[in-house]
Amino acid sequence: MQEKHNAKELLNKTFDALLPLLAVPLALIIGALLLLIFKVNPLTAYWSLLQGAFGSVSGLTQTIVKATPLLLVGLGVCIAFRGGIINIGGEGQLIVGALAATAIAVGFPNLPRMIILPLTFLGAILAGGVWGGIPGILKSRLGVNEILSTVMMNAIALQLSNYLLRGPLIDPAEIERGTQIAQSALLPKAVWLTKLVPQTLLHSGAIIALVMAVLVYIFLWRTSIGYRIRAVGLNPDAAKYAGIPVQFYQALSLMLGGAFAGLAGAVEVTGVSHRMLEGLSAGYGFSGIVAALFGKLHPLGSIPASILFGGFLVGGRSMQRAVQVPSALIDTILGLTVLFVVSADIWSSYRARRRLSNG
Amino acid sequence: MAELFTLPVLFGIIYSGIRLATPYLYASIGESFSQASGVLNLGVDGIMLMGAYTGFYVGMTSGSLWLGLLAAAITGLLMGLLMAVISVTLKAEQGISGIGLQLFGLGLSTLLFKLTMGGAISISGFPPVRIPLLGNIPYIGEAFFNHNLLVYFAYLLVPIANFVLNKTTLGLKIRAAGQNPQAADTLGVNITLIRYLTVSMGGLMAGIAGASLSIALINLFQENITSGMGFIAVALVYFGGWKPTGVLLGSLLFSFVNAFQLWIQVKGINIPSDFAVMMPYVLTIFALAFAVKRVSAPAALTKIFERGEN
Amino acid sequence: MKKGSMLVSLLVIVFTLLLSACGSTPEQPVEIEVTRIVAGTPEVIMITPTPEVVEAKPFRVAIVMPSSITDAAFSQSMYEGLLAVQEEMGGPEKMEIAYSEGMFNVPDAASAVRDYASQGFDLVIAHGSQYGSSLQQIAPEFPETSFAWGTSLDTFQADGITNVFAYQAEAQEGGYALGVLAAFMSKSGIMGVCGPVEAGDAKLYVDGFVTGATVQNPNATVQKTYTGSFSDVALMASAAETHIQAGADMLTGSSQSVVGAIGIAKDNGAYWFGTQWDQTALAPETVVASQVYDWTGVIKDMIASRQAGVLGNKSYTLTFKNGGLVIQYNPGIDVPADAKAAVDAAIAGIMDGTIDPLKGPVQ
Known part of the structure; x- marks a missing residue:
């Protein structure tokens, strides 16, 4: 009986989580009007979007490759958000994570894979953790609001990356050739993530991200630290009353958020680009927030949400190529989609409340 | 290093700082109102972009900068209204709505720019107005009293906003909506109306902030002309502790x-340019951490108001 | 009620699955008929498509760019070059152009390049030096496709890759010439350079400008700023403002963000010198002259080479000498005849090698 009830609740919850996605067609209809202005047949355009994202092996793998950093950043966003913190510093945390991973991998080119790969990831996680931890500590010790500090830290990380990629981390070959392209040397093959499907970009980072999603779920719902983080986020006053050091857990959740974004950075350099580049983070810090919230700030919900959002990004690019519209049109449709989906959230919370009052 | 500490440099910094701070002032003061009433609007950047585009396009085609400014204000107002519908009526999560709004504004302004203009062109923006007498004082006149009207307005806005927020019943209601909406509601304050008002006004100001770039400071439009200024503007609201004077301090420091x-x-001091560019960001964090008296956020900020709960 | 909505969502899911399931078959790479046209010298190439080519499918070019086709700088220069060649070849029926803009993220750009190649485009241009390492991986996978990238001279020949063209611009040459011009016209003897990031093409241009200006006027001061971004228009505007405050009356700069600086120059009556693209249209009363990258020669030679069966392994450099770099004066601004003469002398010196644009006259 209990089990049946649980199953029903799970079904209800899943349905609630999917409900806002029904708003996507609405956004697409408005997008269709914009497409008509550009004299493009919306059906052709959307067909190419769908095709590009899910319609072929190459598209599907690209979608998953895109979803991987979104999911990792999104997991960090989930933890921070559950602790009552909006982490908009994902962009900077991802960049320093990628920088740290690059520095370590390039610095020790001869270590065996078993040693260097974990070291690279550890370094990235640490660097991201520090980049998230600074705003965390500033908040808990000095009361500096995290939105201010993370926005600033994003800009600082970007300049740091500019500096390192032209100075200490620049590919020596670039200096030799005189081309001076701001990018690091190629990482040693020992840290390249394994390709899952040959001839595609799909790499084992996707598996890491999936495992992490499960771990974060266990962490948040099955450990006492996770419980405390959620308690702090749900009601800081009550948590304080219950003897939980609120500020510590807020800082911790921001630091963990940073660590996950840093990990995403490491996955990008070791899995996709195999070197540190300018513009490595294509707005993942922000798209990750969107992915996490599409997934209802639930680590497992973030999995389909990231794939959907990643598919949108990949499909959008191929739509741009197929019907030749400005990339801004895809941004516009994406923005509309986000707005419609968050707005539609009200229906699922309405349903949840009705269930609560009925049950 | 010594060549940095001369009068022309000092007043040059003041002149540029005053101008640089202008768009932040409009956007941040507007955002202060919306946050004071409990709504975080992270989409300021998108609204600024739409304001910058419409201000420029209407100003250019009509030949009247004032019409351009009006168009930017109306566009901002509409974008603000959209945010209010989403975050107040539809009770959407505020952070994500803002990010959606930013993407939407960035995309749409670029799209319109490509459709209507194709490429960047410059216009003559609001000309500098030298204030009589004061404007003739050596150095000081140039730095403080020879700016265009939109710059002066931005600074005039600070005492006005201060007055509205702290000395009027409306201000009291706004702050009540942000501190304790349930209690305010029982006292007869229409929380929804107040939040609609502040968020749309915040949008209007962000629209003007955008126009201040495109028709008063830079005098052209290019896609993503703000390149993230809207996010800095939101950050400065936290710096200012939801007070217009605090926002003024923050904007000035940063600028x-x-x-x-x-x-x-410019003076060729030998430090890597990247570190120079980093300075305002680092110092803003430091200043808030160690020098500025911090105030706690409006208690109901980012919280959705549900009537009859509590 | 609930059942109804469940049904709707189920339908949506099924529909989506169906849509994604009935994917089309992978497209066959289009074979282009190779006609024997012997490529001319790299400097001047005239292409007259033979009747066979006219009968065949259009020549298909795709380009992937970091910024937009209207950036008044690097991306626009190449896109307009393609349009010019298309016009010359006889319009879209003879040459098809596809573009992807705003690809500042390298992996995104890489997938666009890959996608174009698998769609059977003849020539895929990765228009950004940051795309090079991705291209190095992609090119061997599509041996039938020609690729091009820049700015660089590396065709990856060392890796045994033979289907990659590379191109770059000697940005410092025009920088030098414009530096001479600016120093000639400057009344204050102070010039301001608004740079984006201290690297690559932008740095070469800036260094050339500084050399030219100081050779022309040894007492000249050239102030440099970098904003740390290719797109921050507002900070670029402030940088220009600071230069003017510090006495500069001649300004220049590189990247798509300079539009901000041009606006400021115009407001303050300072002159502007452009690079990468003719920036006169931005402010006709302000832009004195621009160094324009004319890629048409490069594009035409790449097309001709491919049609002659050479898929890559050639590198191109835009210089004054081969006409790839052009100083475009704004007809609306009076440039003194002796200033023009000085510029012409500088260009001649660069062309015959008596002037090194990064070091000055060769002793």
Whole structure:
């Protein structure tokens, strides 16, 4: 009986989580009007979007490759958000994570894979953790609001990356050739993530991200630290009353958020680009927030949400190529989609409340 | 290093700092109102972009900068209204709505720019107005009293906003909506109306902030002309502790340091340009952490108001 | 009620699955008929498509760019070059152009390049030096496709890759010439350079400008700023403002963000010198002259080479000498005849090698 009830609740919850996605067609209809202005047949355009994202092996793998950093950043966003913190510093945390991973991998080119790969990831996680931890500590010790500090830290990380990629981390070959392209040397093959499907970009980072999603779920719902983080986020006053050091857990959740974004950075350099580049983070810090919230700030919900959002990004690019519209049109449709989906959230919370009052 | 400490440099920094701070002032003061009433609007950047585009396009085609400004204000107002519908009526999560709004504004302004203009062109923006007498004082006149009207307005806005927020019943209601909406509601304050008002006004100001770039300071439009200024503007609201004077301090600090780092580069002081560019961001964090008295956020900020709960 | 909505969502899911399931078959790479046209010298190439080519499918070019086709700088220069060649070849029926803009993220750009190649485009241009390492991986996978990238001279020949063209611009040459011009016209003897990031093409241009200006006027001061971004228009505007405050009356700069600086120059009556693209249209009363990258020669030679069966392994450099770099004066601004003469002398010196644009006259 209990089990049946649980199953029903799970079904209800899943349905609630999917409900806002029904708003996507609405956004697409408005997008269709914009497409008509550009004299493009919306059906052709959307067909190419769908095709590009899910319609072929190459598209599907690209979608998953895109979803991987979104999911990792999104997991960090989930933890921070559950602790009552909006982490908009994902962009900077991802960049320093990628920088740290690059520095370590390039610095020790001869270590065996078993040693260097974990070291690279550890370094990235640490660097991201520090980049998230600074705003965390500033908040808990000095009361500096995290939105201010993370926005600033994003800009600082970007300049740091500019500096390192032209100075200490620049590919020596670039200096030799005189081309001076701001990018690091190629990482040693020992840290390249394994390709899952040959001839595609799909790499084992996707598996890491999936495992992490499960771990974060266990962490948040099955450990006492996770419980405390959620308690702090749900009601800081009550948590304080219950003897939980609120500020510590807020800082911790921001630091963990940073660590996950840093990990995403490491996955990008070791899995996709195999070197540190300018513009490595294509707005993942922000798209990750969107992915996490599409997934209802639930680590497992973030999995389909990231794939959907990643598919949108990949499909959008191929739509741009197929019907030749400005990339801004895809941004516009994406923005509309986000707005419609968050707005539609009200229906699922309405349903949840009705269930609560009925049950 | 010595060449940095001369009168022309000092007043040069002041002149540039005052101008740089202008768009932040409009956007941040508007955002202060919306946050004071409990709504975080992270989409300021998108609204600024739409304001910058419409201000420029209407100003250019009609030949009247004032019409352009009006168009930017109306566009901002509409975008603000959209945010209010989403975050107040539809009770959407505020952070994500803002990010959606930013993407939407960035995309749409670029799209319109490509459709209507194709490429960047410059216009003559609001000309500088030298204030009689004061404007003739050596150095000081140039730095403080020879700016265009939109710059002066931005600074005039500070005492006005201060007055509205702290000395009027409307201000009291706004702050009540942000501190304790349930209690305010029982006292007869229409929380929804107040939040609609502040968020739309915030949008209007962000629209003007955008126009201040495109028709008063830079005098052209290019896609993503703000390149993230809207996010800095939101950050400065936290710096200012939801007070217009605090926002003024924050905007000035950020802008003066930015002007200073450009002078460091101009004078050929030998530090990597990347570190120079970093300075305003680092110092803003430091200043808030160690020098500025911090105030706690409006208790109901980012919280959705549900009537009859509590 | 609930059942109804469940049904709707189920339908949506099924529909989506169906849509994604009935994917089309992978497209066959289009074979282009190779006609024997012997490529001319790299400097001047005239292409007259033979009747066979006219009968065949259009020549298909795709380009992937970091910024937009209207950036008044690097991306626009190449896109307009393609349009010019298309016009010359006889319009879209003879040459098809596809573009992807705003690809500042390298992996995104890489997938666009890959996608174009698998769609059977003849020539895929990765228009950004940051795309090079991705291209190095992609090119061997599509041996039938020609690729091009820049700015660089590396065709990856060392890796045994033969289907990659590379191109770059000697940005410092025009920088030098414009530096001479600016120093000639400057009344204050102070010039301001608004740079984006201290690297690559932008740095070469800036260094050339500084050399030219100081050779022309040894007492000249050239102030440099970098904003740390290719797109921050507002900070670029402040940088220009600071230069003017510090006495500069001649300004220049590189990247798509300079539009901000041009606006400021115009407001303050300072002159502007452009690079990468003719920036006169931005402010006709302000822009004195621009160094324009004319890629048409490069594009035409790449097309001709491919049609002659050479898929890559050639590198191109835009210089004054081969006409790839052009100083475009704004007809609306009076440039003194002796200033023009000085510029012409500088260009001649660069062309015959008596002037090194990064070091000055060769002793």
